[in-house]
Amino acid sequence: MKPTPYSGLSRRAFLGQTAQGLGSLALTSLLRPSIAHAEASRGVLGAPHLPQKATRVIWLTMAGGPSQFETFDPKPKLAEMHGKPMPESLTKGQQLAQLQGQKLICYGPQHPFAKFGRNQTEICALFPHIGSVLDDVCLIRSMTTDAINHDPAHMFMNTGAQIPGRPSMGAWVTYGLGSDAKDLPGFVVLTSLGRGGQNQPIAARQWSSGFLPSRYQGVQLRAKGDPVLYLNNPGGISRESQGLDVHAINALNQQRQALVNDPEIATRITQYEMAFQMQASVPELMDVRGEDPRTLELYGCKPGDGSFAANCLLARRLAERGVRFIQLYHKDWDHHGGVKEGIEFKAQEIDRACMALITDLKQRGMFENTLIVWAGEFGRTPMSQSGTGRDHHNRSMTVWLAGGGIRGGMVYGSTDELGYSAVEDVTNVHDLHATMLNQLGIRHDAFTVKFQGLDARLSGVENPKVLTKILT
Numbered sequence: 001m002k003p004t005p006y007s008g009l010s011r012r013a014f015l016g017q018t019a020q021g022l023g024s025l026a027l028t029s030l031l032r033p034s035i036a037h038a039e040a041s042r043g044v045l046g047a048p049h050l051p052q053k054a055t056r057v058i059w060l061t062m063a064g065g066p067s068q069f070e071t072f073d074p075k076p077k078l079a080e081m082h083g084k085p086m087p088e089s090l091t092k093g094q095q096l097a098q099l100q101g102q103k104l105i106c107y108g109p110q111h112p113f114a115k116f117g118r119n120q121t122e123i124c125a126l127f128p129h130i131g132s133v134l135d136d137v138c139l140i141r142s143m144t145t146d147a148i149n150h151d152p153a154h155m156f157m158n159t160g161a162q163i164p165g166r167p168s169m170g171a172w173v174t175y176g177l178g179s180d181a182k183d184l185p186g187f188v189v190l191t192s193l194g195r196g197g198q199n200q201p202i203a204a205r206q207w208s209s210g211f212l213p214s215r216y217q218g219v220q221l222r223a224k225g226d227p228v229l230y231l232n233n234p235g236g237i238s239r240e241s242q243g244l245d246v247h248a249i250n251a252l253n254q255q256r257q258a259l260v261n262d263p264e265i266a267t268r269i270t271q272y273e274m275a276f277q278m279q280a281s282v283p284e285l286m287d288v289r290g291e292d293p294r295t296l297e298l299y300g301c302k303p304g305d306g307s308f309a310a311n312c313l314l315a316r317r318l319a320e321r322g323v324r325f326i327q328l329y330h331k332d333w334d335h336h337g338g339v340k341e342g343i344e345f346k347a348q349e350i351d352r353a354c355m356a357l358i359t360d361l362k363q364r365g366m367f368e369n370t371l372i373v374w375a376g377e378f379g380r381t382p383m384s385q386s387g388t389g390r391d392h393h394n395r396s397m398t399v400w401l402a403g404g405g406i407r408g409g410m411v412y413g414s415t416d417e418l419g420y421s422a423v424e425d426v427t428n429v430h431d432l433h434a435t436m437l438n439q440l441g442i443r444h445d446a447f448t449v450k451f452q453g454l455d456a457r458l459s460g461v462e463n464p465k466v467l468t469k470i471l472t
Contacts, residue, residue: 041178041179041180042178043174043175043176043177043178044175044176045176045177045442045447048177048440048441048442049441049442049443049446049447050438050441050442050443051441052369052439052440052441053368053369053371053404053405053439053440053441053471053472054369054370054371054403054404054405054439054440055180055324055369055370055440056319056323056324056325056326056369056370056371057169057170057173057324057325057326057370057371057372057373057404057436057440058315058319058326058327058328058357058370058371058372058373059169059170059325059326059327059328059372059373059375060312060328060330060350060354060372060373060374060375061157061327061328061329061330061375061376061377062330062333062346062350062374062375062376063154063200063202063329063330063331063332063333063376063377064150064200064331064332064333064334064335064376064377065150065153065333065334065376065377065378065379065380065392065393065397066333066343066346066376066379066380067333067335067339067343067379067380067390068141068379068380068396068397068398068415068419069107069108069109069110069380069382069390069419070109070110070111070124070126070339070340070343071123071124071127071343071398072123072124072127072139072141072398072400073141073396073398073415073419074109074113074122074123074124075108075109075382075415075417075418075419077417077418078106078107078108078109078382078417078418078419079108079109080108081106081108081418082106082107082108083105083106083108084105084106085103085104085105085106086104086105086106086382086383086418086420087418090416090418090420090421091104091383091420094395095148095394096148096381096391097148097149097391097392097393098336098385098391098392099381099383099385099391104383105383105384106382106383106384106418107381107382107383107384107390109124110339110340110343111124111125111126111340111343111344112124112125113125114128114131116128116131116132116134117131117134117135117409118135118409119135119409119410119411121134121139121409121411123139124343124347126343126344126347126351127347127351128351129351129352129354129355129356130351130354130355132355133354133355133358133359133402134408134409135408135409136358136362136367136402136403136408136409137358137400137401137402137408137409138400138401138402138406138407138408138409138410138411138412138470139398139400139410139411139412140398140399140400140401140412140413140427140432140467140470141396141398141411141412141413141414141415141422142396142412142413142414142415142422142423142424142425142426142427143375143379143396143397143398143399143413143422143427143428143429143432144394144395144396144397144422144426144427144428144429145157145377145378145394145397145428145429146162146394146428146429147162147377147378147394148378148392148393148394149392150200150334150377150392151203153377153378153392153394154202154203154206154377155205155206156377156429157375157377157429158206158207159208159210159458160429160430160433160457160458160459160460161460164205164208165208165210165211166210166211166456167208167209167210167211167212167216167458168187168206168207168208168209168210168217168218169325169433169436169458170187170189170207170216170218170324170325170327171187171207171208171209171210171212171216171217171218172212172437172447172458173187173324173325173437173440173442174186174187174216174324174325175209175212175213175216176440176442176447177324177440177441177442178324179322179323179324180322180323180324181318181321181322181323181324182321182322184282184285184318184321184322184323185218185219185323186216186323186324186325187207187216187217187218187219187323187324187325187326187327188218188219188220188221188318188323188325188326188327189207189218189219189220189221189326189327189328189329190220190221190311190314190315190326190327190328190329191220191311191328191329191330191331192306192307192308192310192311192328192329192330192331192349193306193330193331193332194308194330194331194332194333194345194346194349195332195345195349199331199332200331200332200334202329202331204220207220207327211449211451211456212449218325218327221282221285221286221314285314285317285318285321286304286314287303288303288304288310288313288314288317289303291313295313295360296313298356298359298360299312299313299352299353299356299357299360300352300353300356301313301353307349307353308328308330308349308350308353309349309350309352309353309356311328311330312328312353312354312356312357313356313357313360315328315357316357316360316361316364316366319361319366319370320364320366330349330350332345332346333346333376335380335389335390336385336386336389336390336391337385337386337387337388337389338388338389339380339388339389339390340388354374357372358372358402358403361403367402367403368403368404368405369403369404370403370404371401371403371404371405371406371436371439371440372401372402372403372404373399373400373401373432373436374399374400374401375397375399375400375432376397376399378392378393378394378397379393379394379395379396379397379398380392380393381393381420382418382419382420393420395420395421395422396415396419396420396421396422399432401470404439405439405471405472406439406470406471406472407469407470407471407472410470412425412427412467412469412470413425413426413427425469427467428462428464430459430460430462430464431464431465431466431467432467433458433459433460433464434459434464434465434466434467435466435467435470435471437458437459438466438471439471444457444458444459444464444466445457445459
């Protein structure tokens with residue numbers, strides 16, 4: 001199927017020329033949320049191509065590039081080679097970031113590894129909570145990416161291209177499948193700030209809708225303070241009067257839409273409706289005081305503290321409310337120096353929360369149809385930088401997946417004995433996107449949009465593969 005971004009326009013144009021028009025539809029949707037929900041729940045695909053194993057995605061982004069050597073890829077040979085020159089046979093002619101042209105010295109793992117799960121899989125001992133649910137997790141140790149600097153690497157991981165302007169994966173998914181959320185966006189983004197690394201900025205273009213209609217872009221909710229700026233009505237403005245304002249504005253937009261058939265006007269009408277609904281839904285979402293104290297203890301967070309753990313709890317609450325794609329960014333993984341201490345901080349911030357998210361979803365019967373992905377934008381070098389850190393690296397990294405029809409308790413792929421390159425079941429970001437879409441019931445090669453004369457798709461054109469070995 002090759003949908004176009006504007007496949008809903010003929011219907012909107014027709015409504016704009018009826019006696020009731022979109023202005024009345026807007027007011028009706030404010031008073032009867034079921035109508036707005038029906039509109040929001042439809043994606044351009046109509047029905048999935050394939051049986052759905054997952055109906056939603058929670059993507060945990062470790063922004064900055066986590067080191068696989070201090071997390072999920074044990075390298076005893078690298079430990080043995082610590083302080084010795086890196087073999088030139090591995091690195092000659094290879095692209096490096098800040099280590100280009102410098103003397104390359106092996107830098108062994110800075111923390112011990114321990115065995116977890118029924119298969120006694122080794123991961124860093126700093127992550128015992130993730131270890132406790134490792135039988136639900138598939139580690140991919142052979143992931144590679146095309147980019148080696150932060151912004152293009154984030155773009156590639158999020159959109160399948162290194163240059164801005166392409167739709168993010170969350171936009172693709174909500175465009176194709178719609179959303180089951182009645183009064184929340186279908187694609188929501190949360191960010192948190194950690195300790196022990198460099199606070200690399202995250203640009204809003206990472207969750208852009210690109211050339212798709214802007215209604216599919218991610219909506220960022222702030223974890224501390226007001227979750228959305230200007231969410232509350234000004235003093236003296238009631239919800240009823242605000243609703244009348246929205247109705248009047250949408251009636252004017254409808255008149256213009258009937259003349260010009262502009263997809264962005266249609267988006268504007270929809271977004272006014274959504275903003276009005278969010279004035280009621282977002283405060284309720286963010287208020288976790290009604291959560292069972294045992295749940296808060298499981299995550300180890302305090303309501304409203306803006307932590308990664310609190311955002312994981314919010315991710316579960318968003319998933320319960322039908323949000324299709326939830327992306328969490330946790331910053332400060334960029335350890336050019338001080339990687340030993342930095343990873344200790346990171347483990348304290350994410351280990352328990354990741355376990356809690358998996359455990360909580362399982363307890364609520366949501367784990368099987370929720371696809372969880374944990375990934376940075378690239379990996380780190382097995383060579384030392386500044387004596388205590390690691391440089392960017394795109395030839396090897398570890399990501400993990402859980403739920404949504406993923407085979408738990410397994411390791412897919414491997415790197416060479418020093419961890420410089422993926423050598424077995426080598427995998428690329430495009431393969432990850434293809435697998436994600438497959439689990440959502442979408443054939444990645446049949447989900448395209450015509451853009452600048454070409455059939456654009458999230459999974460790219462390099463013949464990516466679905467990772468069938470990791471699927472149940």
